[in-house]
Amino acid sequence: MDALMQFLLSGMTVGAVYALVALGFTIIYNASDVVNFAQGEFVMLGGMITVFAHAAGLPLPLAALIAIVLTALVGVALNKLAIEPARGAPVVSLIIITIGASIVIRGAAQLIFDKQLHRFPSFSGDEPIRLLGAAILPQSLWVVGGAFFIFIGLWVFFTKTLTGKAVLATANNRLAAQLVGINTGWVMTLSFSLSAAIGALAGVLVTPITLVAYDVGVGLALKGFAAAMLGGMGNPKGALVGGILLGLLEAMTAGYLSSQYKDAVAFIVILAVLFAMPQGIFGAKRTERV
Amino acid sequence: MTLLQVEGLGISFGGLRAVNDVGFSASAGEIVSVIGPNGAGKTTLFNMISGVYLPDRGRVMLDGQDVTRFEPHLLARMGMTRTFQNLQIFQDMTVLENVIVGFHLAERGHLLADLLALPGTKRRSAEVREKAMALLTRVRLDKAAEQVAGNLSYGALKRLEIVRALAMSPRVLLLDEPAAGCNAVETEEIDAFIAELAATGIGILLVEHDMKMVMRISNHIVVLDHGEKIAEGKPDEVSRNPEVISAYLGTVDAEQDEQDEEDEKEATHAVG
Amino acid sequence: MTFNSKWVQLAVLLALIAILPVFFPSGYYFRVGALIFVNALSVVGLVILIGYAGQISLGHAGFAGIGAYACALGPEALGLHPALAMLLGALVSAIMAALIGKPILRLKGYYLAVATLGFGILVSMVLTNERSLTRGPDGMEVAELGLRDFLKGVGLKLSSGEFWYLVCGLVLIVGVWIALNLFNSSTGRAMRALHGSEVAARTVGIDVAQVKLQAFVISAVYASVAGSLLSLQNRFITPDVAGFMHSIEMVTMAVLGGVNSVLGATLGAAILTLLPQVLTVFAEYEQLIMGLVMILVMIFLPRGLLPSIAAKLRGRGE
Numbered sequence: 017m018d019a020l021m022q023f024l025l026s027g028m029t030v031g032a033v034y035a036l037v038a039l040g041f042t043i044i045y046n047a048s049d050v051v052n053f054a055q056g057e058f059v060m061l062g063g064m065i066t067v068f069a070h071a072a073g074l075p076l077p078l079a080a081l082i083a084i085v086l087t088a089l090v091g092v093a094l095n096k097l098a099i100e101p102a103r104g105a106p107v108v109s110l111i112i113i114t115i116g117a118s119i120v121i122r123g124a125a126q127l128i129f130d131k132q133l134h135r136f137p138s139f140s141g142d143e144p145i146r147l148l149g150a151a152i153l154p155q156s157l158w159v160v161g162g163a164f165f166i167f168i169g170l171w172v173f174f175t176k177t178l179t180g181k182a183v184l185a186t187a188n189n190r191l192a193a194q195l196v197g198i199n200t201g202w203v204m205t206l207s208f209s210l211s212a213a214i215g216a217l218a219g220v221l222v223t224p225i226t227l228v229a230y231d232v233g234v235g236l237a238l239k240g241f242a243a244a245m246l247g248g249m250g251n252p253k254g255a256l257v258g259g260i261l262l263g264l265l266e267a268m269t270a271g272y273l274s275s276q277y278k279d280a281v282a283f284i285v286i287l288a289v290l291f292a293m294p295q296g297i298f299g300a301k302r303t304e305r306v
Numbered sequence: 307m308t309l310l311q312v313e314g315l316g317i318s319f320g321g322l323r324a325v326n327d328v329g330f331s332a333s334a335g336e337i338v339s340v341i342g343p344n345g346a347g348k349t350t351l352f353n354m355i356s357g358v359y360l361p362d363r364g365r366v367m368l369d370g371q372d373v374t375r376f377e378p379h380l381l382a383r384m385g386m387t388r389t390f391q392n393l394q395i396f397q398d399m400t401v402l403e404n405v406i407v408g409f410h411l412a413e414r415g416h417l418l419a420d421l422l423a424l425p426g427t428k429r430r431s432a433e434v435r436e437k438a439m440a441l442l443t444r445v446r447l448d449k450a451a452e453q454v455a456g457n458l459s460y461g462a463l464k465r466l467e468i469v470r471a472l473a474m475s476p477r478v479l480l481l482d483e484p485a486a487g488c489n490a491v492e493t494e495e496i497d498a499f500i501a502e503l504a505a506t507g508i509g510i511l512l513v514e515h516d517m518k519m520v521m522r523i524s525n526h527i528v529v530l531d532h533g534e535k536i537a538e539g540k541p542d543e544v545s546r547n548p549e550v551i552s553a554y555l556g557t558v559d560a561e562q563d564e565q566d567e568e569d570e571k572e573a574t575h576a577v578g
Numbered sequence: 579m580t581f582n583s584k585w586v587q588l589a590v591l592l593a594l595i596a597i598l599p600v601f602f603p604s605g606y607y608f609r610v611g612a613l614i615f616v617n618a619l620s621v622v623g624l625v626i627l628i629g630y631a632g633q634i635s636l637g638h639a640g641f642a643g644i645g646a647y648a649c650a651l652g653p654e655a656l657g658l659h660p661a662l663a664m665l666l667g668a669l670v671s672a673i674m675a676a677l678i679g680k681p682i683l684r685l686k687g688y689y690l691a692v693a694t695l696g697f698g699i700l701v702s703m704v705l706t707n708e709r710s711l712t713r714g715p716d717g718m719e720v721a722e723l724g725l726r727d728f729l730k731g732v733g734l735k736l737s738s739g740e741f742w743y744l745v746c747g748l749v750l751i752v753g754v755w756i757a758l759n760l761f762n763s764s765t766g767r768a769m770r771a772l773h774g775s776e777v778a779a780r781t782v783g784i785d786v787a788q789v790k791l792q793a794f795v796i797s798a799v800y801a802s803v804a805g806s807l808l809s810l811q812n813r814f815i816t817p818d819v820a821g822f823m824h825s826i827e828m829v830t831m832a833v834l835g836g837v838n839s840v841l842g843a844t845l846g847a848a849i850l851t852l853l854p855q856v857l858t859v860f861a862e863y864e865q866l867i868m869g870l871v872m873i874l875v876m877i878f879l880p881r882g883l884l885p886s887i888a889a890k891l892r893g894r895g896e
Contacts, residue, residue: 051688101877107687108634109876112833115636115691116872119826123865234822238699241692276707283696287681290689358777382783396774398838399767407771411783413764417792420763421756427763474782 021150023271024264029156029225031263032163033059036218037240038247038255039170040211046187046250047207050099050110054118056237057125058212061087062219063228064125067134076136084216090121091212092205100204118233125230138224159221166214167256174252183207235279242282246289248296257297309334309509310386310478315354315364316533324350325533327364332509332526334477337500339512339520341544342530343553348513349391351530352482355511356388357381368478383411388480389467391513397456401447404455404466405438406431408473441469445499461492468499479503480511485519497523521545529553584758587841591754595747599740608739610855612811615746616804618847619753621831622840623800626757628829629838630766631793632773633683634691636825637698641671641798643705643820645805647712650815653721655711660723664806668799675798676791683790698825705817717816720809742811749807750844753800757840760796769793801828823865830868834875836882845884 037055044052062083069079098117102109139158144151174180186193186203194200219228226232243262247254262285270278289296311331317324325347332338340348353359355366357378366374368384381387396404406413413434419427442448445465450458455466464484471479481500485493493516501523504510514520520527520541527544529537531553537544544550598611620642627633645667652663682693705712712718726741736744760766768789772779780786809815818824827850835846853867854860860867879886 051691053691098873098877105876105880108628108632109880111634111636111688111691112829112872113876115826115829116869116876119865119869119872121869123863123867123869126865127862234695235699238692238696241688242696245689245692277703279703280700283693283700286689286693286696290681290685290693356781358780378777378780379783379785382781387781387783390778394775394778396771396778398774399770403767403770407767407779407784408782410764410768410771414768415764417765420765421760421796423759423763431763470778470782 018149019271021148023267025147025150025152025156027264027267028260029159029222029263030266031243031260032160033218033222033226033236033259034239034243034262035256035259036163036166036214037236038243038259039166039252040215041240041244042250042252042255043207043211043214045244047183047204048095048099050114051241052094052099052117052208052211053111053114053237054094054121054233055211055215055240056233056235057118057121058087058091058215058233059219059222059236060125060228060230060233061090061121061212062216063223063232064129064134064219064230065216066220066223067136067228068129070136076139079136080220083220084213087216087219088209088213091208091210091215094212095204095208099208100201118237122230122233129230131230133227133229135224135227153225155221155224159218159225162217162221163256163259166217167252170252179206239282242285242289245296246285248298251296251298254296254298307333309336309369310355310511311365311367312355313365313367315351315361315366317350317354317359317362323533325354325361325530328528328530328533328535329364330526330528330535330538332478332511334509335504335507336525337504337510337512337523338526338528339514339524340528340530341514341517341520342536345532346530347533348530349482350533352388352480352511352513356386356480382474382476385475385477386480387471387474387476387478389471389482389484391482391486393460393463393467395455395463395467397454399455400451401453401455401458401466402435402438402442402451405441405470405473406434408470409434409438411474438473441473445469461488464488464492464496465499468496472503476508478509478511482513483515484512485514485516493519584755584762587758588751588755591841591844592751595751599743605737605739608737608743609811610852612739612742612746613808614848614851615743615750616807616811617828617831617851618844619746619750619807620801620804620828621835621843621847622750622753622757623797623804624828624832625837625840625843626760626769626800627793627797628832629836629843630761630773631769631790633790633793634687634829635694635794635797636691636822636829637694637696637701638797638801638828639820639822639824640698640701641675641801642805642808642824642828643701643817644671644674645802646809646815646819647705647805648802649806649809650718650720651711654718660721660810661725664803664810667806668802671798671802672795675795679791679794680787683787683794695822695825698820698822702817702820702822705820712817715817717814720813720815722813723810738811742807746807746811749803753803754840754844761840765789765792826868826872830872832882834871834883836885839882839884842882842884846882849883 037059040055040058041051044050065083065086066079069082070076094117098113102113138153138155140154142153144153174184182198183203183206185198186200190200239262243258244255246261247258262282265285266278266281269281308331313329315328316326328351330338340351342348350359354361357376360375365372368386373381373384396407413430415427415430439448439451442451447462447466450462458466468484485496488496497519500510524541527538527541528535529544529550536553537547537550602608620638624638627635648667648670649660649663652658652666653660658666678697682690685693706715726736726738729736768779768784771784772786772789776786805819808819831846831850832843834849835844836842854864875882
């Protein structure tokens, strides 16, 4: 029973990170119909930049802020330099472009930083908190709380602010959005920076627990995508639920089956979702017009 | 002899009944036209009959066999094929190759034979090539045979799509607006071509907006409005039917609106 | 592409393979050449999958891994001759591709990309974790093919580099010949047709699911044989052969040279295999350059180097 509780807690923690990556996918997918395979690199950048800024003597909160801002800029650059010039290209080309971008980012990170695993201190120390017979790191609470906070913030942004509604309108119908005077180019910029910033924040929150290296991005992207698919591609609520579910499944697998193969769970989930419910939990059915 | 029979066919999209309880039949050598205002559900009906959409209700019978919900490639094997309202051409292949693909069922052999270019495949390829050229000659596209299909004019592509469908020697052929976007001369040409095909015994199901053409070549007309069949019969019967007249006259203005709506939907699909 | 151009392309390739050694400054370049041929072989497989059939795979290194480890494990665990082990690897890859391809090829675009990516990661995960069998991330030794000794016995004395240059070159020519046969065959046209319009392909009777699966299985066999040749000539193999970066390398080579063109793909493989040999600093910048190549080619030369050059030469530029 205690073990189960322990697995649930650690599953919630990684699940929150997957949910944030899935949310990043969702924001860009809704704004541009592009699945950004470089999404995982944003998490890596968030962690790595914070590590090195902190090591250079900056206080942790400032280092984290710098990491988030810089990563958001990388997101904008990605859109301007790689995605926009290829607007209208076939999906296969866009896949290759965003994978290419992901390799560029991790290649650059390897050059600028290094190949080592890094971490920085937890925000509130490493003394485990006892909870219902299980131990939880304070940092885990930061991760779960942070994810929750971001979801609330985004919900407010998309439903209560004019800018958020403009993004939703663009996602719904780009042409119509342009016609009513929405600057859709700016909406794209906003979406990419927002998505990158969320990824970076996830990296900042989770690095003290999972550590970070230049090459963690691809795995995170795969898992974030699995989470987004599980929840239903394009649905923010789905991203949250899918992420947590995937995290729990992974933790259970690691706990009861094999810790070596816990990373296989994401792939199994992808296949299972495709078989059982291709639209995911919250996704809408789409019909192809001919 | 009834070749194609459609009974009570219906489909809904998100609670909206796009097509409801439509039935009719077509015999060998007959041209049956489906007409109706824009958005009446003609293309949706075609998509269900040809297996592109899965109908929620009703049956499609081909030669007495229930083929409802069969996949398009199985229907093709049973002798039913179609063309598309918005051209579906293999853009990067040559004009000739487009037609040769139409011969796929006749040409295909064992995969290993294809990989190793065994003599049998070469012989079949040569035969098919010749037949494909003959088809292209029939629609005056033989000179363009080696061109990449994407470079052809719209009218030429329309004809190419029809001969590609003909390549598989269909018994039932569904033509979705074969003359759309063609000028008067081309329309007349396609018109005559369709009549010629019917004369060889192919059952033809036609969606067309050009009423003159429809009235001239159809044996039987089915009228749809808002997804329902409102009338059917011989061309002169249908053209005198008050309900049909009101559906058309009543929607002279509405038709333009619906056209806009459809364009917009298309745009939505392209973006979202 | 006419019937004749098949023989023209084969002749060009054969001539290049035969003539290039004249310019080799040292025996080392036979090794580089053999490596180019191996990479080109797996890329030709991707041309069939991506270029002909329009389906993406980001996990084909998984099949290279299966082929490579078949040659390492077959002789050791089953006592097979390495050449037989290579065939066994190809068979296992084909079966795996058929099993895995059946569900995932129903997917399109992004979903297919992720599913194949996941498959590749899964294979490299197994190769890394099953230490009792594969010795884990440190890799394992591979048995000697033995053919070179046999040739020595009949009076043909070749250095190891020369031997592998010859073997890999020959296998590449066979691979290219098969790919070109396929291009102009009924199955190949069906692949290209479904690439152009899936719905139209279905209405002329093409079983789209089956044809996609055929492309997937064929390309898997190419990758597997390439993996086997790699492990046999290096006499050593690590799980990296199945890794994500290797999959990406393959796709980049294909895209760079021209994903619709068999010869183009070979050119792409040659360029990206040579670069690290010529520029020693490349190793450090490898990922950066590879990623940039992917982005820039897709934006500026979407059809790849060779087709773009060919179009320019014919006077109707892009």
